[in-house]
Amino acid sequence: MHETLPEESIVHHRLNCGIDLAVMAMPERPIVAFLIRLLAGYAFERPEHLGVAHVLDEAISKGTARRDGRALNDAFDAIGAAHSSYAGRETVGLVCTCLPEFVAEALDLHAEMIRTPTFPDDACHTAIELTRQSHAALEDDPGELARKLLHRHAYGPPLDRHLYGEKETLDRLDREAVVAHWQQFFSTDRMHVTVAGAVDPARIADQLEQAFEGLTQPADDRQSPAVEPASQAAWPIRFQSGQWHYDKQLEQQQIALCYPCAAVTDEDFPVEQVLVAVLAGGMSGRLFTEVREKQGLVYWVDAWTDHPRAGGMLHMGASTTPQRVDQTYATLLRELDRLGEDLSADEVDRAVAGLLTSIQTRGDMTRARAGRMADDLFYHGRPIAMAEKIERIRSVTIQDIRRYLQRYPRDRLAVVTLGPQRLTI
Amino acid sequence: MQDTSFIQYRLTNGLQIVIERMPHVPSAACGMLVQTGSRDEPDALAGAAHFLEHMCFKGTARRSWEQISIDLDALGAQHNAYTCKDRTFYYGWVRPEDVERQIELLADMMRPTLPPDQFDLEKNVILEEIAMAGDDLASVAYDALYEHLCPNHPMGWPVLGYANTIRDSSRQQMAAFAERRYAPRAMTLIVAGQVDPDRILAAAERWCGQWQDADVASVRTTPAMGSGQAIRTMSRFHQQAVLLAYPATTAGSPDEETAEAVAAILGGTNSRFYWNIVQKGLSRRAGVFYEGYADFGTIVLFALCESKNADTVLAAMQQEVRQLTEEGPQPHELQRVKNLRRTGLAGETEAPYYRLGLLADDLAYRGHPRSAAERLDAVDAVTAERVAGYLERFSLTGPGLLVSVGPREDLANSAR
Numbered sequence: 081m082h083e084t085l086p087e088e089s090i091v092h093h094r095l096n097c098g099i100d101l102a103v104m105a106m107p108e109r110p111i112v113a114f115l116i117r118l119l120a121g122y123a124f125e126r127p128e129h130l131g132v133a134h135v136l137d138e139a140i141s142k143g144t145a146r147r148d149g150r151a152l153n154d155a156f157d158a159i160g161a162a163h164s165s166y167a168g169r170e171t172v173g174l175v176c177t178c179l180p181e182f183v184a185e186a187l188d189l190h191a192e193m194i195r196t197p198t199f200p201d202d203a204c205h206t207a208i209e210l211t212r213q214s215h216a217a218l219e220d221d222p223g224e225l226a227r228k229l230l231h232r233h234a235y236g237p238p239l240d241r242h243l244y245g246e247k248e249t250l251d252r253l254d255r256e257a258v259v260a261h262w263q264q265f266f267s268t269d270r271m272h273v274t275v276a277g278a279v280d281p282a283r284i285a286d287q288l289e290q291a292f293e294g295l296t297q298p299a300d301d302r303q304s305p306a307v308e309p310a311s312q313a314a315w316p317i318r319f320q321s322g323q324w325h326y327d328k329q330l331e332q333q334q335i336a337l338c339y340p341c342a343a344v345t346d347e348d349f350p351v352e353q354v355l356v357a358v359l360a361g362g363m364s365g366r367l368f369t370e371v372r373e374k375q376g377l378v379y380w381v382d383a384w385t386d387h388p389r390a391g392g393m394l395h396m397g398a399s400t401t402p403q404r405v406d407q408t409y410a411t412l413l414r415e416l417d418r419l420g421e422d423l424s425a426d427e428v429d430r431a432v433a434g435l436l437t438s439i440q441t442r443g444d445m446t447r448a449r450a451g452r453m454a455d456d457l458f459y460h461g462r463p464i465a466m467a468e469k470i471e472r473i474r475s476v477t478i479q480d481i482r483r484y485l486q487r488y489p490r491d492r493l494a495v496v497t498l499g500p501q502r503l504t505i
Numbered sequence: 506m507q508d509t510s511f512i513q514y515r516l517t518n519g520l521q522i523v524i525e526r527m528p529h530v531p532s533a534a535c536g537m538l539v540q541t542g543s544r545d546e547p548d549a550l551a552g553a554a555h556f557l558e559h560m561c562f563k564g565t566a567r568r569s570w571e572q573i574s575i576d577l578d579a580l581g582a583q584h585n586a587y588t589c590k591d592r593t594f595y596y597g598w599v600r601p602e603d604v605e606r607q608i609e610l611l612a613d614m615m616r617p618t619l620p621p622d623q624f625d626l627e628k629n630v631i632l633e634e635i636a637m638a639g640d641d642l643a644s645v646a647y648d649a650l651y652e653h654l655c656p657n658h659p660m661g662w663p664v665l666g667y668a669n670t671i672r673d674s675s676r677q678q679m680a681a682f683a684e685r686r687y688a689p690r691a692m693t694l695i696v697a698g699q700v701d702p703d704r705i706l707a708a709a710e711r712w713c714g715q716w717q718d719a720d721v722a723s724v725r726t727t728p729a730m731g732s733g734q735a736i737r738t739m740s741r742f743h744q745q746a747v748l749l750a751y752p753a754t755t756a757g758s759p760d761e762e763t764a765e766a767v768a769a770i771l772g773g774t775n776s777r778f779y780w781n782i783v784q785k786g787l788s789r790r791a792g793v794f795y796e797g798y799a800d801f802g803t804i805v806l807f808a809l810c811e812s813k814n815a816d817t818v819l820a821a822m823q824q825e826v827r828q829l830t831e832e833g834p835q836p837h838e839l840q841r842v843k844n845l846r847r848t849g850l851a852g853e854t855e856a857p858y859y860r861l862g863l864l865a866d867d868l869a870y871r872g873h874p875r876s877a878a879e880r881l882d883a884v885d886a887v888t889a890e891r892v893a894g895y896l897e898r899f900s901l902t903g904p905g906l907l908v909s910v911g912p913r914e915d916l917a918n919s920a921r
Binding site: 142162177209332364374378380399435438446 | 529530531532534570571574575577579580584599626627628629630631632633634636639640641642741742743744780783784785786810837840841844845847848849852858
């Protein structure tokens with residue numbers, strides 16, 4: 081497979097080594113950004129080892145067959161490469177920004193880290209301990225704790241998990257569990273690489289072919305132990321509605337709610353983007369206007385979407401002092417309902433303008449370009465030309481949004497409140 | 506580094522305009538810097554600067570609050586504002602063709618009419634913001650730090666103010682505060698990106714030129730830095746926040762980059778704290794930050810940890826500082842700081858939005874903007890000898906000011 085998108089000079093390959101590679105050559109840029117994503121996130125964990133993807137993410141930079149952790153990180157520093165990594169729900173990602181003259185070295189260092197990590201015992205022990213501390217520290221982060229509880233109730237397995245696992249599963253983790261996760265999921269047939277900036281796409285492809293040759297897993301090892309389907313397939317959301325309250329001593333009450341919406345690959349995804357922008361895309365967004373500016377109920381209120389590979393969930397959240405929680409909750413629901421009643425063309429125009437300007441400003445940064453291609457590979461299996469995305473957003477109408485609201489009604493909600501007071505409505 | 510160039514101009518009423526031309530980017534950013542922060546507030550009006558920032562979005566002679574929101578969003582701008590101890594900054598990131606409209610809107614917002622109904626309603630929003638900060642351990646710890654770092658001084662109170670000062674403040678007090686503090690002489694219009702300077706200057710003259718010149722009323726006083734130990738026991742938090750603060754050089758001084766380097770070597774990426782505290786499992790988050798103002802500076806060692814580890818973490822932070830002071834930095838540590846800064850600065854040259862923040866720092870503390878190359882020169886000038894000299898003048902090995910928030914009732918500060 082090979083295609084070139086002329087508008088943005090994107091070269092997209094499935095390399096012989098198995099990597100799905102997209103490169104956007106931008107010769108005028110002062111930096112290069114690349115992302116390496118592996119389908120190895122916490123949805124793939126064994127149920128008895130929840131939290132292992134995060135532990136792996138912490139431990140993978142602590143030594144390779146060639147050098148110890150300090151030497152590895154010093155090697156990145158020697159070329160000024162700003163590197164980081166994360167464990168997400170479906171993917172583990174390694175992110176790097178560097179000057180163009182150092183991109184080959186930076187890619188080699190990543191290949192070394194991905195192919196030959198040694199996972200020293202003490203590093204694994206520390207990573208498990210730090211993950212345990214992060215899990216416990218969720219008690220001091222009420223917003224994140226509320227979202228964790230909402231996911232647990234609403235998403236269904238295995239998408240209902242949290243990055244930090246659970247206390248009892250963390251207690252079971254050891255180096256062997258980390259190595260097993262790496263062996264099973266760190267292979268080129270589960271790897272997306274995207275590169276943006278002043279690079280030569282052919283040289284990037286050649287380098288990756290050599291650096292990752294032979295890392296494809298045998299077919300027998302590819303099955304996910306968590307749930308089927310394995311490998312590169314995706315899990316559907318198994319939505320569970322309901323209302324749950326967790327009592328906690330807090331200054332503010334957290335409200336978190338969600339319900340299913342379109343997947344990124346759905347033809348209505350651009351409609352959803354505009355709809356969310358109408359709700360929460362700026363200062364004139366309905367939530368900010370109605371909940372904060374007109375009623376003074378909150379400082380923070382927001383709406384956003386969350387997209388596993390094979391589904392979508394529309395979220396709303398707010399935090400408010402306990403005496404205002406009922407009114408805040410009722411206003412959130414009312415604003416959702418009102419979208420289908422009195423949406424105006426001006427609102428849609430502003431939402432579209434905001435989305436398009438965002439693409440031209442923040443979305444133009446080299447790192448954002450690499451990230452966008454990575455999302456395209458993850459969801460669509462190919463890079464999507466920006467012109468195509470812009471056109472799809474630009475063409476959204478009020479009628480599209482009304483149709484969308486009928487297709488995805490908020491008739492079933494999952495709601496979590498966290499704080500001193502239950503909802504009484 | 507990409508080529509950029511600066512244009513500086515001052516209107517007859519005193520408003521300063523600074524433009525950085527970045528012809529290589531497809532966007533532009535524009536901000537209004539106001540030299541007013543919480544340190545400029547009378548104590549009865551603690552939180553007024555931040556409250557006024559909110560009120561600038563709530564109505565002008567030409568626009569209602571709804572129209573301000575609509576017009577901001579119609580620009581498609583990524584826009585925001587913040588208030589800190591010594592400044593307020595309103596800013597946005599737009600397409601190049603929208604910069605003049607953004608200047609008009611920002612200029613209008615700088616002359617708020619403080620509609621009475623909105624004034625009262627906005628108090629609720631700020632009270633919610635204060636409550637939200639009260640649930641955040643890092644925010645509580647930061648405010649506790651400054652309360653003891655700058656005792657009996659406006660720098661010592663939270664930027665958000667207190668619930669009682671917000672509730673008790675009147676619209677008349679706020680109007681007087683705005684008139685005193687938002688004089689054009691205390692403001693700078695900053696623009697960066699793909700722009701035509703002549704059109705920017707014309708827009709500034711048109712929309713800001715009629716503002717009346719006036720003196721900025723208050724004279725800032727320098728806080729006397731506190732020391733000792735302050736433990737705030739809050740059992741509802743799971744973790745313990747531990748902060749140890751020392752005097753540091755001021756912002757804009759020749760030593761500023763050295764102070765930043767000391768903070769990065771001790772507590773930045775791949776640092777001593779990372780390997781000897783975080784990677785020992787003692788704390789999931791430990792680091793060092795430098796905060797500089799025109800007349801005041803501090804370096805703060807900090808950690809969030811399990812409460813049972815707090816004594817060990819405190820001792821480990823002090824041990825790392827002692828070692829750096831006695832042995833000096835390793836060559837590769839200094840080089841790391843420089844290399845990472847070089848990459849970071851290269852990235853910032855493609856984002857006018859991020860350039861605004863850096864330019865605001867330069868203008869606030871140096872009086873003139875610096876290019877990315879000038880910034881890099883300053884970083885490259887940091888040497889091991891400079892670090893050693895800095896640590897002699899601004900020692901980090903004394904008792905300092907220890908502040909801790911969390912379940913603990915006491916901590917063992919070995920340097921007492």
